Amino acid sequence: MDWDKLRIFHAVADAGSLTAAGETLHLSQSAVSRQIRALEESLDTTLFHRHARGLILTEQGELLFDATVAMNKRLEAASARIRDSEDEVFGELRVTTTIGFGSLWLAPRLPHLYDKYPDLKIDLMLEEGVLDLPMREADVAIRMKEPSQADLIRKRLMSVRMRLYATQEYLDKFGTPRTMEELEGHRLICQNTSSAQVAASSGFVQHLLTYGISNSLTVNNYFGVLQAAIAGLGIGVLPDYVTVDFPNLIRVLDDVESNEVPVYLAYPEELRQSKRIKAFRDFVTEEIFEHRQRIKDENAQKTGS
Known part of the structure; x- marks a missing residue:
């Protein structure tokens, strides 16, 4: 099978159009089209459904595209190893x-x-x-x-362990909880338990919510939780690695934390x-x-x- 034709086929399948593939490969649309037709003739099959809005792979085209994707990844790996044979890191x-x-x-x-x-x-x-x-x-x-x-x-x-943090300004205004039961009077800032996260984090939040916390702000990542805690919106559930870089956050309930991650x-x-x-x-x-x-x-x- 002609490697050059496979390279062109991969570019067309990836781009979904002859024109876009031609721009990537620096070939004319007609040259790309000829190579695709020649590849289809050599395989005696149709690789693309032609539509006004572009090209869609046939079942046979999907099989060939899977193969060219795997080939590209192997070539990238080989290329990386060749580059890394040099002394310099680049x-x-x-x-x-x-x-x-x-x-x-x-x-x-x-x-x-x-x-x-x-x-x-x-x-x-x-x-x-x-x-x-x-x-x-x-x-x-x-x-x-x-x-x-x-x-x-x-x-x-x-x-890493998940712990509770708040700003001094927030604690001065709303008080510092001394027990888990006192969390009920505070807003908890955390990831939603249905968000993609490690089990220890989700389990920790679920445990905190059993203490009757009715006011909360949920964010789908810890960057958002951090920003909300820094803004003084409540007590944030955050990984302990933030403490060094954000010293204005104060740990709340020093004996409360998640399982080890x-x-x-x-x-x-x-x-x-x-x-x-x-x-x-x-x-x-x-x-x-x-x-x-x-x-x-x-x-x-x-x-x-």
């Missing part, structure tokens, strides 16, 4: 993690990585869904649970020798060490005072 690194961890912890620390590797390009994909690393939907992931996919190298980074870094086995992966892994490890040290120092200061 090029694109696709990193996926949750919206909360990515926006509140990781993104503010990325300047340290860019200072060291200015030619590195990070594509940060923040979402609650789990991307398929072996299929190269991302290069490296930071996840709030141990990855279950095969052929992954995984490293446990740290543990493990945080893992994972990447495909085939990228074991990747210098970009190593650079990112070392960066995250160093930042977590510094993060822990800052918490330790702050706790020592509080104890000393």
Whole structure:
């Protein structure tokens, strides 16, 4: 089967039109059309339904497109390994993690990585869904649970717990709850329990709501919860890693917290020798060490005072 024709077919299937594919491939629409017709003739099948609004894959076209998608991912993986055979750290690194961890912890620390590797390009994909690393939907992931996919190298980074936080201004105005029962008189800011999140977080919120809290604000990610808590709207349910970077938040009910949430870094086995992966892994490890040290120092200061 002609590789060049498959490349053109993939571009057409991905774009849904001959014109758009031609622009991507720097070919005329007629040249693209001829290659598609030739591929269909060689396979003795129809790959596209032609409509006024564009092209739709036939059942046979879907099968071929699945194959070309898999081929492209393998080629990308091979290309990444070839690039990583160089001594310098450069090029694109696709990193996926949750919206909360990515926006509140990781993104503010990325300047340290860019200072060291200015030619590195990070594509940060923040979402609650789990991307398929072996299929190269991302290069490296930071996840709030141990990855279950095969052929992954995984490293446990740290543990997170959900706790209660509010501003001093809010507590001065509405009072500081001393018991769980006193939460009833406060507004709870949290993720909706039906939102995509780790079980420990959802279970913690459900437990809090058993204390008769009737006033609440729910947000579908922790960045929103943080902003609402900082604005003094109530007591926020937030991961404990926010405390270092947002010292104006005060912990409420020091003995109340969720179960432990493990945080893992994972990447495909085939990228074991990747210098970009190593650079990112070392960066995250160093930042977590510094993060822990800052918490330790702050706790020592509080104890000393």
